[in-house]
Amino acid sequence: MISSITIIYPDGTRQPVSKGSTAGEALALKGLRRSDEVIAALVNGKPMDLAYRLEADATVAPVTFDMPEGKEVYRHSSAHIMAQAVKDLFPTAQLTIGPPIEEGFYYDFAYERPFTPEDLEKIEARIQEIISADRPFRRTEMSRQHAIEFFKERGEDYKCEMIQGFAEDMVSAYDQGGLIDLCRGPHVPSTGCIHAIKLLTSAGAYWRGDERNPMLQRIYGTSFPTKKELDAYLHKLEEIKKRDHRKLGKELELISVNDEVGPGLILWLPKGATVRLQIENFWREQHLKHGYELVYSPHVARLDLWKTSGHTEYYRENMFAPMQVEGMDYQLKPMNCPFHIMIYKSRLRSYRDLPLRYAELGTVYRYERSGVLHGLMRVRGFTQDDAHLFCVPEQLEAEVAKVLNFTFFVLKTFGFTEYQVYVSTRPAKAVGSEEVWAQATAALEAALKSCDVPYSIDEGEGVFYGPKIDIKIKDVLGRSWQCSTVQVDFNNPERFGLEYAGEDGHPHRPIMIHRALMGSIERFFGILIEHYAGAFPTWLAPVQAIVIAITDKQKDYAQAAARRLADAGIRVEADLRSEKMGFKVREAERAKIPYMLVVGDREVETGEVSVRRRGGINAGSRLLDTFLEQLKQEAAGRDLHPSIGNEPVLKGEVPNRSSKAEGE
């Protein structure tokens, strides 16, 4: 007879159902129908098809698109539908893998030629037909051997290769009425569940991500339950494009890259250099405050130094070729550490000297393969905000903790408050014993715990000389960027024979910490540009204020006002051209200058300036000196948001126009 099992819903209620009921039926009893919302079920916490048959007591919860699991299922099914469309149109294309990814999905095909944009259009049209047909996704299980034969028959060599790598005896496949694809699942109940889908790009990708393998044709796409959400996503992509630091860097005259200089080599234009100077000033000021000593080191050194450090052995593929000078080999530096080590070695050290903290904005050069270069984010010459700390073993954990807190403070000052933290362990190519690595990794984890920082482990991603903590920041669009890194190094002190005289009078070996807070100034600047869409906070803005004369009559006053501000250390310009002020305002807005000071006859008479804030906010008129003091305060406080114009409205300062929000 049919026996009964008990279902437990998320709200804790229990429901007896007959054994063999599907997860979908169980949810339907709870009023959670297989509507457009519920696309799968969590059975005992595991995502399963709605058609999954419940054979024992279980907790059952609905999976919707809003949940991470829901997005995965939805996009995974989308990928399968795309695969069917591709197979329909290009029967000789072979299936490989097609997973969901963060914001969509892709599917890799082995095909004789790349897919063109026209192909994508055709595929998309076919996808619509498959969706309209609304065929169910049906799970079938088969033995490994049968599966291999099954896919072999269909010419799916890659699928066979995959199955051969599986440990399980049984494999599952999904039949969507037109395509049977090897797949773990789960899937949405039917192809009609996918409502808004769009193919984005096609690109080459290596089989199993290994460049020695054949190149496959990857198609990227994304899908959403509604067209509205899809459109919002596409709109977001447009926004990201608008913020692209390469575009803004050019438009705002911040940086330039030039063929004749070479790829991956950055020219900092005056405005970009001004922002950089603010960053560096802040950096130096804070390092001195936090107990660091500033040092400088050369850009090249004898190759032997890099042999000692292990770079020639472990880092060669990232280094420029050595150069010969008077019969000796010299190497352009890919890192700063050997120099700081030599600074340590410049005299005898005592335990009383430690910890020593040497910091340098050190410019390094690394050979990067041409295809990986990307604006400011990935370059061949860049400046690290580098430091090397030398300490006794007992100080290690505390020093790492201090570095972490310092890092969070610095990142916060630039407006980054969300982080992801990773601990990277021993890579395949590494110096030093397993024990030493384990010890160093433990110290990093202990420091993170003492700072109460949650983290995850990145297995095998450490640098060759030691494990590291990487901090990824989230920008305003929610994208993650790797900047900060803290690396423990037991190996270089060994290689260079570093010592200090201990309390006992005998020599001991110090431990070294490598760290960068912003990572590289170039990348960090690129991130800042995109984070702020070029509209920097006042303290960073290349031009903080611009005086706009309404007519030629106010030229002298405008010039004097600008001079007064400049004398007080404000970065100010004066626009005295015989243009209409609307035009000047427009240009100042496009240059993303935080404050526009309009001066006409009224202001000349009263000694005031009419303040327009970036973004179209009229902050009212005030005495030039009042503005000067307010701006100085805002800049000195490194405020992230403008304050002038926020104060309670005073008589005579009624903002006569307040519209758009700050920052476009």
Next chain:
RNA sequence: GCCGGCGUAGCUCAGUGGUAGAGCAGCUGAUUCGUAAUCAGCAGGUCGGUGGUUCAAUCCCACUCGCCGGCUCCA
């Protein structure tokens, strides 16, 4: 480095086997204006580079450099 796409004026982009156009920017002049574009005139390009096909190449082909999207790698 690999796969694909692209490279025309400072910028954004049209265009064609018969040696090139627009808008903006620039320059000159006029205009003197109250919060996102005043008007007119002028000037500006060996069509990324090299070689080839052709009577003729910016256009077709090959190579090369660079950029863009991915892969791989990374601060």
